Amino acid sequence: MKPIVRFPTFRYLLSACALALSLQPVAQAAEAPPAEVHLDYAYYSPVSLVLKHFGFLEQALPQTKVSWVLSQGSNRSLEYLNSGGVDFASSASLAAVLSRANGSPIKSVYVYSRAEWTALVVRKDSPYKTVADLKGKKIAATKGTDPYLFTLRSLQQAGLSKDDVELVHLQHPDGRTALEKGDVDAWAGLDPHMAASQVQAGSRLLYRNTNFNSYGVVSVTDSYAKEHPQTIETVLSAYEKARDWAVKNPEELAKLLATESGLPLEVAKLQLSRTDLSSPQLTAKDVIASKAAAPILVSEELVRRGVNVDQVIDQLIDTGFKETVARQ
Numbered sequence: 001m002k003p004i005v006r007f008p009t010f011r012y013l014l015s016a017c018a019l020a021l022s023l024q025p026v027a028q029a030a031e032a033p034p035a036e037v038h039l040d041y042a043y044y045s046p047v048s049l050v051l052k053h054f055g056f057l058e059q060a061l062p063q064t065k066v067s068w069v070l071s072q073g074s075n076r077s078l079e080y081l082n083s084g085g086v087d088f089a090s091s092a093s094l095a096a097v098l099s100r101a102n103g104s105p106i107k108s109v110y111v112y113s114r115a116e117w118t119a120l121v122v123r124k125d126s127p128y129k130t131v132a133d134l135k136g137k138k139i140a141a142t143k144g145t146d147p148y149l150f151t152l153r154s155l156q157q158a159g160l161s162k163d164d165v166e167l168v169h170l171q172h173p174d175g176r177t178a179l180e181k182g183d184v185d186a187w188a189g190l191d192p193h194m195a196a197s198q199v200q201a202g203s204r205l206l207y208r209n210t211n212f213n214s215y216g217v218v219s220v221t222d223s224y225a226k227e228h229p230q231t232i233e234t235v236l237s238a239y240e241k242a243r244d245w246a247v248k249n250p251e252e253l254a255k256l257l258a259t260e261s262g263l264p265l266e267v268a269k270l271q272l273s274r275t276d277l278s279s280p281q282l283t284a285k286d287v288i289a290s291k292a293a294a295p296i297l298v299s300e301e302l303v304r305r306g307v308n309v310d311q312v313i314d315q316l317i318d319t320g321f322k323e324t325v326a327r328q
């Protein structure tokens with residue numbers, strides 16, 4: 001007698017197909033483009049000026065309204081980010097560290113420049129020769145920005161603390177004005193205002209230290225990173241298109257910066273001469289560099305007591321988008 005062969009029932013076939021499908025990789029659902037994307041632009045971030053000027057992001061997101069806000073400094077940029085005024089914020093990396101350490105849930109996803117954009121500046125006729133000479137003097141600085149942190153590190157290296165000087169908290173343009181009018185003895189400058197003061201008023205850089213300049217980052221909130229990863233990819237691709245144009249067209253970049261900032265072309269060229277646009281990826285080296293500056297945040301009590309700043313930096317710097325940058 002031949003063995004009886006039982007064919008699978010229709011229900012069994014359906015179950016088998018369902019099981020097979022469940023074992024296959026599930027394609028990630030496409031993210032719907034947001035109705036609006038809000039970004040800041042800044043004179044200290046030349047790439048952002050290119051991005052805005054040429055409309056690269058508007059081209060990449062034709063169904064999305066792209067809005068722009070001018071940031072005068074890292075403190076303003078991060079205020080906009082934390083209040084929901086922008087989705088992408090341009091700031092100094094240490095300012096972003098300070099913001100996260102004090103409770104703002106943000107992530108840095110891109111480097112827009114690595115510039116020597118700050119130094120301690122004095123008037124052309126100033127008698128001061130070293131940082132130590134500033135003991136007991138007035139220094140204008142914008143709290144929560146890279147120039148402010150640069151000032152603290154410079155004072156510390158000279159054997160001083162913020163209590164040994166009078167820090168006058170002014171926004172960057174106002175700090176320049178206060179210096180040139182003689183209302184303060186020194187100013188923690190920021191380009192392009194610093195370059196403008198050098199060219200137009202003959203101001204002198206009292207102290208420079210490239211190692212104390214942190215790099216510029218674009219940051220988003222943690223929630224935005226979770227909800228809109230594909231939008232972030234699109235924005236970074238547009239940033240890369242702008243950066244590529246900036247690197248290939250230095251003369252045109254200087255003219256654009258001069259036009260946008262309302263400053264002479266000579267000032268724009270001076271700023272760009274100390275601006276490196278060649279390394280946009282966030283890497284392990286950036287984590288190490290940020291951690292080297294962490295002690296000043298703790299010693300000067302700029303972060304909440306008990307905060308592990310190294311852990312904050314690990315949470316802040318997101319290298320997960322580096323593939324987007326690398327393949328442009």
